[in-house]
Amino acid sequence: MSHTPHELVEEFPDAAERIHALKETDGHFARLADDYHEVNRQIHRIETNVEPASDAFQTQLRKHRMALKDEIHTILTAPA
Template identity: 55%
Template sequence: MSSTPHHLAEEFPDHLVQMRHLRDTDGHFHRIAREYEEVNHRVHKAETNVEPCDDFHMAELRKRRMVLKDEINGMLTRAEPLADEEA
């Protein structure tokens, strides 16, 4: 298993400006991005045995992270590109 954290900035490097904009202007995006980071942090702590957990809990955390990432990706895909991203 990889113990590399999956931060949103690393997962969506081409959408950094758009993510920052959505965090500031879209309450739903802000909430799910924050939840993604929290779940991702818990997965990383479990993978590195800082806070180990059983396999079932780890699988549930990873599933939740994937669901959140898919929702974030969908919102980024549907959102209008910002001027800074086109340059």
């Protein structure tokens, strides 16, 4: 288990500028990015024992983060 936060810019380093631009201009993308950030932070707090949680809840959060990441990836790789 990794205790490293999975920030969007780290997950998609070649898309850092596009991520920033979409957060400013696309409300749907901005909500996805905000949701991803919140879920990602919650997972990080759990992994570092700041906020303990059950294995089932951790798994649920990780699946949710992956679904958000997949949707974000789809947007980032779509033709501009």
